[in-house]
Amino acid sequence: MRSKKTKFIFVTGGVVSSLGKGLASASIGALLENRGLAVTLIKLDPYINVDPGTMSPFQHGEVFVTEDGGETDMDLGHYERFTNARMSRLNNFTSGRIYHAVIMKERRGEYLGKTVQVIPHVTDEIKSSIRQAAQDADVVIVEVGGTVGDIESLPFLEAIRQMRYDVGNENVVYVHLTLLPYIGAAGEVKTKPTQHSVMKLREIGIQPDFLVCRTDREVPRELKDKIAMFCNVDTRSVFTSPDVRSTYELPLELHRQGLDERLAEVLNIWSRAPHLERWENIIRKVYEPARGQVRIAIVGKYVNLTESYKSLNEALLHGGIANDVKVNLHFVDSQEVEEQGAEKLLAGVDAILVPGGFGVRGTEGKIAAVRYAREKKVPFFGICLGLQMAVVEFSRGVLGLSSANSLEFNEHTPHPVVTLMESQVKVQDKGGTMRLGSYACALKPGSLAHQLYGQDTIQERHRHRYEVNNAYRSKLQEAGLVISGSNPELNLVEMIELADHPYFVGCQFHPEFKSKPFAPHPLFSGFIRAALAQRDANAAAGKVTE
Numbered sequence: 001m002r003s004k005k006t007k008f009i010f011v012t013g014g015v016v017s018s019l020g021k022g023l024a025s026a027s028i029g030a031l032l033e034n035r036g037l038a039v040t041l042i043k044l045d046p047y048i049n050v051d052p053g054t055m056s057p058f059q060h061g062e063v064f065v066t067e068d069g070g071e072t073d074m075d076l077g078h079y080e081r082f083t084n085a086r087m088s089r090l091n092n093f094t095s096g097r098i099y100h101a102v103i104m105k106e107r108r109g110e111y112l113g114k115t116v117q118v119i120p121h122v123t124d125e126i127k128s129s130i131r132q133a134a135q136d137a138d139v140v141i142v143e144v145g146g147t148v149g150d151i152e153s154l155p156f157l158e159a160i161r162q163m164r165y166d167v168g169n170e171n172v173v174y175v176h177l178t179l180l181p182y183i184g185a186a187g188e189v190k191t192k193p194t195q196h197s198v199m200k201l202r203e204i205g206i207q208p209d210f211l212v213c214r215t216d217r218e219v220p221r222e223l224k225d226k227i228a229m230f231c232n233v234d235t236r237s238v239f240t241s242p243d244v245r246s247t248y249e250l251p252l253e254l255h256r257q258g259l260d261e262r263l264a265e266v267l268n269i270w271s272r273a274p275h276l277e278r279w280e281n282i283i284r285k286v287y288e289p290a291r292g293q294v295r296i297a298i299v300g301k302y303v304n305l306t307e308s309y310k311s312l313n314e315a316l317l318h319g320g321i322a323n324d325v326k327v328n329l330h331f332v333d334s335q336e337v338e339e340q341g342a343e344k345l346l347a348g349v350d351a352i353l354v355p356g357g358f359g360v361r362g363t364e365g366k367i368a369a370v371r372y373a374r375e376k377k378v379p380f381f382g383i384c385l386g387l388q389m390a391v392v393e394f395s396r397g398v399l400g401l402s403s404a405n406s407l408e409f410n411e412h413t414p415h416p417v418v419t420l421m422e423s424q425v426k427v428q429d430k431g432g433t434m435r436l437g438s439y440a441c442a443l444k445p446g447s448l449a450h451q452l453y454g455q456d457t458i459q460e461r462h463r464h465r466y467e468v469n470n471a472y473r474s475k476l477q478e479a480g481l482v483i484s485g486s487n488p489e490l491n492l493v494e495m496i497e498l499a500d501h502p503y504f505v506g507c508q509f510h511p512e513f514k515s516k517p518f519a520p521h522p523l524f525s526g527f528i529r530a531a532l533a534q535r536d537a538n539a540a541a542g543k544v545t546e
Contacts, residue, residue, distance in 0.1 A: 007267045008172045009141045010160045014148040014197025015179040019214045022075030025143040026082035027251040031260035035271035040137040041079040043092045045145040046152035050096040061307035065461045069437025077311045090133040126159035161205045176208035180215040198231040210237045246286045282517045285321045293326035294531040297349040299369040301362040303331035315512035318520035319528035334365030342372035351531035356384030360409040367393045379503035379530035387506030388418040419469040435462045441494040447484035452522040460509035468493035503530030
């Protein structure tokens with residue numbers, strides 16, 4: 001690693017969680033990348049889990065999957081969507097992963113009999129991980145999860161404190177994200193939470209160089225001057241992160257305030273002027289779409305916490321950008337579909353999407369949604385479990401196998417059209433043992449999938465244990481199910497579609513992980529295009545969607 005040339009930006013947060021450190025870090029990355037710099041981003045998470053792969057979506061939100069099969073924090077999705085940086089398992093480290101590495105070294109005797117301590121052994125492991133991920137980047141943006149003051153974060157904060165001494169004062173800046181709450185009774189914005197947060201950070205030994213204050217309103221210059229004085233930060237380095245209608249506006253807003261210019265100045269970076277035209281074009285299409293709007297139903301089990309489908313929601317938005325149309329997401333609990341019926345909950349939508357998930361709860365509702373989409377000729381997109389439910393529904397409704405199911409949900413089904421992979425049968429550990437990461441998929445010539453991708457072979461990211469049962473493959477094809485994509489090495493079904501349907505596509509992988517606002521994924525672009533055609537056809541027939 002080029003320790004004297006690589007610049008490090010450490011992003012911390014204070015007062016409360018969910019202030020948007022991930023989006024702020026991604027926005028900084030986007031701005032610096034648009035200045036011609038090579039950037040990479042790292043997320044340090046204080047929880048003890050080795051990775052978020054076994055954590056409930058209700059508690060942690062989405063698990064983002066990298067090309068090399070890492071199950072990581074959802075902020076890595078922001079990093080990939082906002083920049084051209086390719087994330088890997090090296091870009092996300094938890095306390096559990098760090099401690100596991102230290103303990104393994106101790107067991108191998110690598111510490112030569114020394115007493116293993118948080119300082120220097122744990123902090124050295126953290127710094128080594130940061131250096132390993134930095135590679136040849138011009139700028140490394142490191143986000144520390146949690147809130148300053150959390151006991152779990154202390155080793156990470158100590159490690160990044162030491163980094164300034166390791167690589168040189170001129171190569172490190174600390175950006176602290178904090179809150180400026182508006183107190184209605186007083187009629188003013190209060191700076192005391194920010195002051196106390198910075199005080200806590202300074203107690204740890206870190207003096208922030210930049211403050212980015214989250215607020216829901218304009219902050220006058222005199223208030224920024226006050227914050228600067230009490231927090232010992234240059235007035236020119238105090239910025240605000242206001243509420244924006246679209247997260248893709250944040251890079252433009254921070255640029256308008258001069259954050260990237262100031263960072264380049266403090267870090268002594270020579271770079272070109274930023275080129276933000278594509279971001280401006282994205283915002284125009286998000287705020288002023290030329291082709292109206294479409295209504296997409298997402299039938300899932302985690303609909304009460306939309307962060308569980310973060311990349312999916314963003315990919316649908318990207319599909320809207322590609323078609324210059326606004327995408328309205330209508331979340332439908334699959335259990336309610338079981339109770340109330342698909343007709344009542346899905347009538348009037350322009351397209352239906354069934355996403356991935358785990359566990360039997362709500363699966364019959366997903367199957368009912370697939371049946372509704374197939375029979376009513378409503379554009380359908382099934383992802384991972386969504387594809388598996390489409391195969392189950394087709395087996396029941398077209399093949400006549402009324403008891404068809406997945407072995408995941410019924411171990412005694414006489415027709416296991418979805419089954420556990422052979423390599424998974426004896427697996428007992430749950431963490432990091434699924435089919436994970438990028439796999440090849442050969443597309444069938446003449447299929448809709450081949451038409452959408454425009455190429456013969458693709459690479460997509462996976463996260464699952466169960467597959468379409470090849471024992472039923474020929475029967476499914478004879479009945480009209482098109483196997484439009486398969487893995488050439490493992491001979492596994494990767495994509496399905498129906499020829500006599502406006503858009504009925506299922507994929508075993510997760511295309512949402514590779515979609516970007518300036519490079520929408522072809523499956524989502526095609527899905528929204530089909531929804532737009534459905535909307536127009538309904539309008540022509542006198543059917544008005546809500």
